[in-house]
Amino acid sequence: MEEAPGESLAPFLFVLDGGFITFYDTTWNVIMTDPTLLVLSSLAGGNKHGYAMMEDIEQFAGVRLGPGTLYGAIARLEKEGWIRPVKATERRQPYTLTAAGRRHLEAQLASMSAILGTAASRLGTV
């Protein structure tokens, strides 16, 4: 049976690297860097609290963020002014993407698209 991508991730295998947390799978291959991008992508689809973000990210990226990792990213994004809390009706605190956060996400996506486009054309897949 083929293992789902999210299941191969040991959530505690991450390394603090220059203020960023890099994720590794169980064989120490880098899965992705900077979970903040995942959080921004999740909030681009609408306001969400922590648990909803975890579920959403698992669905679209196949990665299950741990609570420590998620709130590390939330704290950093809020400090940068890219997300902000919105009025909560319960203990769960929802967050929203700010205008600066949207611009940052767009810039990141443009940069990634350029890299992916170059890689794809060099591999002859497009």
Add this chain to the structure above:
Amino acid sequence: MKRLIRWAVGLYPPAWRRRYQEEFEALLEDLPANPQVFWNTLAGALAMQFLSLGKPVAICALLGAVLAGGASFGFKDEYLASAMMELATPTGTMNEGLRTAVQETVSRRKISEILQREGFYRQKAGTKPQEEVVDQILRQVRVSVKRFSGQNYLAVEVQNEHINRGKGLALDIAVSIREAYKGEMKPVRIYLQPGSTDRPVFPNRRNIAFSGFAVGGLAGIGLGLMQQRRQQLL
């Protein structure tokens, strides 16, 4: 497991807890209390502590290294001179006769004689009494049996501020030991240990600066934690 996770939450920096603890605990209520959640919470707490304390720790460590490195220039450089004598003894330890000869030579009386003979004391006249100079030299002298390439040697090492004075003392002490020793011993040969002719063996400024870095870093952690504690009490 829930208790462990709660403990890990308590390890987050106070400022972080004031801002996020309530909503973080609400998130944990939605998650299963398993080892993965515990480890991730613990790792997150350690990462946050490092980020919150990282700057003061780095500043204190650098300050410690600079201060310790600077203070090391307050010490005078000392060089190591070695006089080596080939020994006929097959074992790597001193026999009774050799030990007696060393004790007779590395003594206040004999060192005073060497100082007078070589004129080393005159150079110190007016600064320190002779007894003090003799005691200082006794602290600078080390005599031991060393083995190189299957041959035993009696090594007389003197760590002194002046290269030539150290060489002279090492030679004189070695010759005196040879005179006092009745057993078989080949003629004295003198050479300096590799690398010690132009480089001082004390102070080791790199080690001192590193020690200052480590002590400064620890002080930074202590200060950071004290500041956190004070903020908690306020």
